[in-house]
Amino acid sequence: MTELQKPEIEFPEGPAPTMLEIEDIVVGDGPEAAKGATVDVHYLGVDYETGDEFDSSWSRGESVNFPLAMLVKGWQLGIPGMRVGGRRKLVVPPALAYGEAGAHPLAGRTLIFVIDLLGTK
Incomplete structure (x- = not known):
């Protein structure tokens, strides 16, 4: 796997979506994350309207392990099916955040x- 770098998010145009949007930026070729899995991820989070970064594992310099069940609903719905080595963009409306x-x-x-999926179990 190539060395990952902190992603840059292009400022979105138009109104914020009301439904979860899932876009694969890079499709991984490793194991697939299952519903309810524990995932090892690098991630960047920004506000849709302002573009302000509110959280980033990149800023802390290390990936994080999370059980999906502990995360916002948008992650619980948006990460399953993703493969290790992949990078996925989720646009999460308030009801799922x-x-x-x-x-x-x-x-x-x-x-x-x-979100960069580094591992799953």
Whole structure:
């Protein structure tokens, strides 16, 4: 696998989508992530409207392991079927992220994630 670099996200045009959008940037050739798997990922998250980065494993310098069941619904729906070695972009509406409203700072926001799947089990 080639050495991965932090992705750059092009600023989207038009209104934020109301449904989860899944786009494979690179299709991996390794094992496929299953629903309910634990995944090892590098990821970048930005706000759809402002383009501001709100979270990134790249900024911390190391990938992270997550059980999918612990993540926002957009990841639970958007990562299964992805193969190790792949890079996928998810555009996640508020209902599948941190909710339409609430105490979370990202509530009500449409979020864009670029996820590199490094491993799955």
